[in-house]
Amino acid sequence: MSDSSRDTAEGAGWGAAERGEYKKLMPAKVEKLSWLDPRTLWAARNGVLASWFGDPTGHTRSRWVAQREAAGAPPDKVIRRGDADRFSFMVIGDTGEGDDPQYAVVPGFLKTSQGTDFAVIASDVIYPVGTADDYDTKFFRPYQDYRAPIYAIPGNHDWYEGLGGFMRVFCDDAPPLAPEPPPRPLTRAWARSLLWHRPRTTDGQHLDQARELRSAPDQRAVQPGPYWAVDAGPLRIIGIDTGLLGTIDAEQGAWLREVSKGPRPKILVTGSPLYVDGEHHPCTIEGGHGTVDDIVRDPDHHYVAAIGGDIHNYQRYPVQVDGRTIQYVVSGGGGAFMHATHTIPRVDIANVTEEDFRCYPLRGDSLAFYSGLYGRRLRLRRLFALSGDEATAVIAERLGIRPTRAPGEPVRVTRRARVVAGLLGAGGRPDRTSRLRLPVRKIYTHLFSPSSATYSPPFFKCFLRLDVTPDAVRLRCFAATGNRAQEIDPPVEDEVTIPLT
Numbered sequence: 388m389s390d391s392s393r394d395t396a397e398g399a400g401w402g403a404a405e406r407g408e409y410k411k412l413m414p415a416k417v418e419k420l421s422w423l424d425p426r427t428l429w430a431a432r433n434g435v436l437a438s439w440f441g442d443p444t445g446h447t448r449s450r451w452v453a454q455r456e457a458a459g460a461p462p463d464k465v466i467r468r469g470d471a472d473r474f475s476f477m478v479i480g481d482t483g484e485g486d487d488p489q490y491a492v493v494p495g496f497l498k499t500s501q502g503t504d505f506a507v508i509a510s511d512v513i514y515p516v517g518t519a520d521d522y523d524t525k526f527f528r529p530y531q532d533y534r535a536p537i538y539a540i541p542g543n544h545d546w547y548e549g550l551g552g553f554m555r556v557f558c559d560d561a562p563p564l565a566p567e568p569p570p571r572p573l574t575r576a577w578a579r580s581l582l583w584h585r586p587r588t589t590d591g592q593h594l595d596q597a598r599e600l601r602s603a604p605d606q607r608a609v610q611p612g613p614y615w616a617v618d619a620g621p622l623r624i625i626g627i628d629t630g631l632l633g634t635i636d637a638e639q640g641a642w643l644r645e646v647s648k649g650p651r652p653k654i655l656v657t658g659s660p661l662y663v664d665g666e667h668h669p670c671t672i673e674g675g676h677g678t679v680d681d682i683v684r685d686p687d688h689h690y691v692a693a694i695g696g697d698i699h700n701y702q703r704y705p706v707q708v709d710g711r712t713i714q715y716v717v718s719g720g721g722g723a724f725m726h727a728t729h730t731i732p733r734v735d736i737a738n739v740t741e742e743d744f745r746c747y748p749l750r751g752d753s754l755a756f757y758s759g760l761y762g763r764r765l766r767l768r769r770l771f772a773l774s775g776d777e778a779t780a781v782i783a784e785r786l787g788i789r790p791t792r793a794p795g796e797p798v799r800v801t802r803r804a805r806v807v808a809g810l811l812g813a814g815g816r817p818d819r820t821s822r823l824r825l826p827v828r829k830i831y832t833h834l835f836s837p838s839s840a841t842y843s844p845p846f847f848k849c850f851l852r853l854d855v856t857p858d859a860v861r862l863r864c865f866a867a868t869g870n871r872a873q874e875i876d877p878p879v880e881d882e883v884t885i886p887l888t
Contacts, residue, residue, distance in 0.1 A: 391866065391878035392749055393792055396775045398878055399752050400845025400868030407844070407874040409490045414524050417486050419842075420514055430516050433547050433584050437631045440579035444546060445636030445673055448628060450564050451554055452612045452638070458559070460611035464642065466538070468504065468619040475502060476619070478656065478851040479721035480509035480696030481542065483525035487842045489722030491869035493529050495877035496850050499865050503852065504619065505535050505608070507626065509718060510658040510696025511542030512553060516584070519552035519591030526556065527600040536608030537601075538617065540626040542658045542697055543633075548586040550613060555591060557610045614639055616646050621857050621887060626656040627679065629670065633659040633697075635679065640672035643679065647688040652887045654853075654860070655683055660695025662704040662715035665734050665815075684708050691860065691885050694718055694851070699726040701747040701849045701864050703881060706737045714862070714885055720747070720849035729754035729778070729808075732815035733786045741788055747864060747880040748847040749791045751779030754813050756847065761811070770803070777804050785814040844869030849880060860885040 390398030397404065421427060437444065456462055468474075477500045482489055500506065513521045530537060538557070545553045554561040570576035613628040614635075625646060627635055635643070647653060659670055661680050669680035683690045692714040702717035719726070725748070734744040748756065755778035762771035773781070776794035781804045783790045808814075845868040854861040861884050865877040 389872060389876040389878045391880050392752055399775060400870050401775045405871040407491060407494060407869050407871045409494055412493055413490045419486055420484050427515050430584055431547050434543055434631050436579050436582055440575040442632050444630035447549060448613060448636060449638050451550060454561060455558055455612045464611040465616045465618055468617060471620050472857045473855065474504045474620050475854045477503050477506035478509055478694055478718055480719035481511040481699050482508055482722040483511060483513040484723050485525035488846045488848055490529055491846050492722055492848045492850060492867040494874040495865060495867045497532055499852055499877050500533060503535060506533060506537045507656055508537060508539035509656050509694060510540060511544045512539050514544050514723060516547035517545035517552045518548060519555055519594050522552060522556055523597035527597045531600040534605055536606060538608055538610055540656060540658055541613050541628050543631050546631045547584060551586050555594060558612060559609045620855055622855050623651050623653045624656060625653055629658040634671045634673055637672060637674035637676055640676045643682055647682050650689055653688060653690045655690060655693040657695045659697050660717045661693050663698050663702060663717050664731050665736055667736060692716060699723045700728050703745040704739045705743050706739055714883060718851050725847050727753050727757055729782060730812045730815050745881045747849055747866060750782045751775060754778035754782060754808060754811060757811050758807055771807055773804055773807055781805060781808045782813055858888055860887060
């Protein structure tokens with residue numbers, strides 16, 4: 388097995404290394420997504436409008452679900468895949484930017500996924516707005532050689548055009564929803580409708596041609612809707628749709644409670660992680676019906692894990708609940724630009740300590756990555772750019788922890804390294820540089836990160852493989868750096884065995 392980022396800097400993808408062969412998979416012309424482009428920002432306006440004028444996602448979702456049931460989808464929304472007591476599946480999140488970081492994941496994903504029964508995409512299948520025409524190069528082409536079905540749950544970006552593209556691809560070519568009467572004038576819904584982004588009438592004209600790339604019988608997958616459950620062997624996997632704003636509607640909440648009943652062990656896959664960045668986000672069920680995490684924690688429901696996309700890295704929190712452990716996982720590193728991990732403070736939440744917590748990329752690698760980005764953007768590389776060893780050492784100092792990866796040579800933490808770490812929010816700690824802190828997490832996410840995405844390794848992407856037996860689930864997080872060594876032998880960045888009995 389090849390070195391991981393926890394073993395060596397080379398295992399993380401740093402240093403002189405042979406670039407992978409993923410570019411051979413890419414189309415000749417790739418449009419690089421920029422969130423600084425006013426056209427992109429305008430097309431993606433529905434999330435902002437929903438937060439200002441009310442979120443129509445729940446109502447629209449109910450209409451999609453009703454349409455699917457009228458077309459013959461099972462009312463319980465359960466996909467039954469047989470009773471074999473052993474099976475394997477993949478989970479990959481936030482995939483669809485269609486550029487180098489997404490395609491760099493593919494060789495390792497295909498190698499690691501051999502022998503798996505199906506895959507699940509956890510959130511944001513297509514960026515920026517879920518357009519049906521984008522599925523060619525951002526879904527069908529990259530995964531054309533994966534010889535098993537792919538199921539998906541939508542993320543907020545898939546909802547920016549009302550979920551039409553997603554429903555056509557994953558839900559048996561569902562036709563568009565019938566128009567509704569216009570809202571009453573001068574209401575919030577009326578104001579929202581004036582600015583609401585809608586798909587082009589010509590969208591998806593080439594979808595049938597794109598489908599040919601994944602047209603083999605063993606690749607076919609039909610979902611009952613945007614949320615669903617899969618029964619496979621001893622396990623039930625439940626996927627929920629958290630829409631534009633990270634909540635679920637009351638109708639979906641009632642279904643989730645019903646489908647969660649019974650002694651069968653369960654894994655939740657959600658578009659919004661329940662534990663992330665050292666914080667708890669239990670996911671509200673609209674109408675005052677509690678939270679998703681209430682359902683997950685209920686001992687009568689027998690959940691063993693909850694895996695969320697949306698945040699573009701890997702994190703794991705083993706939370707003790709009533710004498711049992713539920714693994715709360717973030718897995719959104721499947722192709723979109725990298726969200727920082729170095730801004731995560733020292734973990735101490737729900738009895739999960741820093742020693743229990745795992746993340747990828749490691750905080751030091753994340754800090755080195757972002758210091759390099761800012762060095763290039765500001766043309767101040769000598770000031771900003773930290774080596775992996777320097778970043779690892781300053782993170783250890785700021786958080787009061789042992790270095791996650793021991794440096795090759797002793798590293799002295801310099802004043803420059805401390806200043807850069809403070810400016811980039813390392814460890815989430817306030818200090819004298821706080822007032823000058825550069826945007827990394829939220830503002831940078833919306834403005835700079837996507838447009839500054841590097842197109843050369845290391846990319847720090849990841850995906851999961853889960854192997855299920857009657858007694859346990861073996862969950863492994865594999866890395867994709869974009870280098871050839873990690874394509875040939877994808878390193879395991881984290882591994883945990885989850886008992887089912």
